Amino acid sequence: MTAAQVAGAERGMERGSGPAVRIGVLAPLSRPGWVEAGRHLLAGFELAVREVGDAGGVGGKPLELVVRDTAADPERASAAVEELARLGVASLAGEYHSVVARAVAARADALGLPYLCSSAVLDALTERPADRVARLAPAQSHGWRIYADFLLGAGHRDIAVAAQPSLYWATGIRILREHLAPRGGSVTELGTLDPAAVCDELAGHRATALLLLTGHPEPAVPIVTSVRRDPRLAETLIGAPAGQPEFASWAELLGPDGAAIPFLRYLPERLGPLGVRVGAALRERLGEAASFVAFEGYDTVTVLAEALRSPGGVSWEGVSAEGTRGRVAFSRTPGSGVWQWAGAPVQVVDRDPAEPGRFRVLHTG
Numbered sequence: 604m605t606a607a608q609v610a611g612a613e614r615g616m617e618r619g620s621g622p623a624v625r626i627g628v629l630a631p632l633s634r635p636g637w638v639e640a641g642r643h644l645l646a647g648f649e650l651a652v653r654e655v656g657d658a659g660g661v662g663g664k665p666l667e668l669v670v671r672d673t674a675a676d677p678e679r680a681s682a683a684v685e686e687l688a689r690l691g692v693a694s695l696a697g698e699y700h701s702v703v704a705r706a707v708a709a710r711a712d713a714l715g716l717p718y719l720c721s722s723a724v725l726d727a728l729t730e731r732p733a734d735r736v737a738r739l740a741p742a743q744s745h746g747w748r749i750y751a752d753f754l755l756g757a758g759h760r761d762i763a764v765a766a767q768p769s770l771y772w773a774t775g776i777r778i779l780r781e782h783l784a785p786r787g788g789s790v791t792e793l794g795t796l797d798p799a800a801v802c803d804e805l806a807g808h809r810a811t812a813l814l815l816l817t818g819h820p821e822p823a824v825p826i827v828t829s830v831r832r833d834p835r836l837a838e839t840l841i842g843a844p845a846g847q848p849e850f851a852s853w854a855e856l857l858g859p860d861g862a863a864i865p866f867l868r869y870l871p872e873r874l875g876p877l878g879v880r881v882g883a884a885l886r887e888r889l890g891e892a893a894s895f896v897a898f899e900g901y902d903t904v905t906v907l908a909e910a911l912r913s914p915g916g917v918s919w920e921g922v923s924a925e926g927t928r929g930r931v932a933f934s935r936t937p938g939s940g941v942w943q944w945a946g947a948p949v950q951v952v953d954r955d956p957a958e959p960g961r962f963r964v965l966h967t968g
Contacts, residue, residue, distance in 0.1 A: 623667035624660070624911060626652075626904070627687030629680055629697045629707055636675035637819065639850045640699040640896050644721060645670065646888050647900020648697070650881065655904060661911045666904070673698060677706035684710040694719065694910075694917055696903050699896065701725035701743070701771045708736045708941070717910070717917040720941075721903040722896055725771055729940040737919040737933050737942035739899055739906070743771075744778050744938065746867050746949050749968030750844045751782040753865065753951040754812060756966065759840060760788040763810035765801055765817060765826060772816040775844065779814075796822045798829035805836055812840040815864075819847040824856050831860040842866070849894050854959050862956040865965055869895045871928055871948040872964055878927035902926035 628648055630641040648668055656665045669692055671683035680703045687695060694717040698704040704723030711718035712733040720728060720736065724743040729736055754762065762779065766772045780790040793804050796817065805813060813830060817823045823843065830836050843866045847853055853861050874882060881901055885893035909924040910917045919933040919942035933942035951966035 623665045624662075625667045625669050625690065625692045626907065627684070627690070627692035627695045628668045628670045629673050629683060629695065629703075630670070631675045631699055631703070632670075632672035633674045635818075636673060636703075637699060639852055640722070640894070641672075643850075643885075643889065643894045643897040644697060644699060644900040646885055646893070647897040647902070648904050650884055650888060651901040651904030651908075655908045661908055666908065673700070673703050673707075675700045675703055677703050681706050681710045684714070684716070688714050688716055692716070694907055696907055697721050697900070698723055701728075702769065704728060705770075708733060712736055717919075719903055719907050719910075719919075721899045725774060726938055727774075727940075732940040734919075734942075735917070736940075737944075738939075739902055739931065739944050739947065740869060741945075741947040741949055742936065742939055742943065743774060746869075746968070747775055747778040747844055748782050749949050749966070750842075750865075750867055750951055751779050751788075752968070753966040754842070755783070755786055755788065757840070759812040760786070761808075761810045762788065762790045762812050762814060763793055763805060763808055764790060764814045765793050765796055765822075767796065767817050767822075771845075775816055796826070798822070798825045801826055802829050802833045802836060805830070805839060806833070811838070812842055814842045814844060815847065816845065819850075819853065820856055823847055824853075827857055827860055827864070840865075846895075848954055849896075851891050854954060859956065859959060862954040862959045865951050865953045868950045868952045868962070869928070869947055870898065870950060872950065872967060874927065875929075877925065881927045898927045902928065902931060906931050 630644050631637050632641045652666045673680040695711050696719045699722040701723040704720050708729045717735045720738040722740050724740045726742045726744050815823045841864045843864050846866045848864050848866050882893050885897045906924045910922045923932045931944050936943045949968040950964050952962045952964050955961045955963050
């Protein structure tokens with residue numbers, strides 16, 4: 604998204620009369636960030652801001668989004684937080700990449716600026732308890748344990764992972780290993796991300812599943828293609844717990860090869876009336892089916908508007924708002940220094956091999 608497009612989006616969010624309540628939005632809108640996730644997140648924000656404005660706004664004032672592109676860069680995100688604070692935003696919201704959200708949370712906490720994290724799941728979002736930081740997405744330890752239970756239930760105990768260096772991926776490996784080991788399972792890190800070498804290493808290993816803890820499209824797509832084409836690995840399950848197959852580009856790049864790859868998705872098995880209506884509106888706005896990230900964006904603004912109506916300023920304790928995926932309220936959970944929505948739904952799903960545009964729910968947590 605160009606600077607002109609961001610400015611246009613900001614102007615387009617102003618509705619009603621009087622000074623707007625400004626929300627600083629952080630999202631990956633350019634490479635190497637996951638642009639598709641950023642676009643869906645922003646679409647959810649924009650739709651919810653429009654609907655909040657149509658319903659009277661916050662104290663009679665419209666909401667305005669002040670959007671900044673993080674490009675998956677923690678330093679760039681921290682600088683954006685500083686700028687948004689100088690601009691006088693009432694709160695920060697958004698972000699998809701966990702390591703970036705961690706930088707945002709740390710800077711927001713230091714500045715005393717409320718931050719509602721939309722999509723990032725890393726448990727240690729802050730190094731210390733931060734009363735002004737809250738999160739909608741489930742903690743990584745919760746979701747990835749559910750994924751590990753799915754693997755065990757499907758008969759996969761010996762797991763191989765192809766992982767890029769990252770705090771997020773390293774944390775995921777630790778969660779899987781700690782959950783699987785007491786149940787007779789194992790997790791082995793492959794020593795390469797070269798697609799052909801991955802296949803050779805897997806062929807000599809007892810693992811029955813390969814998990815892609817990598818970026819998309821590179822190197823995830825070529826690894827999937829190589830594994831699918833290798834007759835030695837015909838029975839090997841490919842998994843992507845971080846959700847790479849959720850977005851349309853996955854199916855476009857991989858076609859049938861991208862099906863039957865289980866991933867985590869944060870939607871209920873059935874959406875209620877609000878979720879159905881919002882899903883239809885998001886599809887029209889996006890030109891494609893809304894991902895769970897778009898719903899997270901919508902719910903972020905809905906919850907934040909409720910928090911901003913509090914007479915004492917933003918406080919996550921006691922906030923309760925009806926979102927697209929259930930009623931959202933925050934609590935303190937063990938191992939997390941932030942306010943957490945503990946009721947976020949978690950599914951393990953994949954794309955149906957018979958119809959890759961359709962998702963199958965394989966497991967719920």
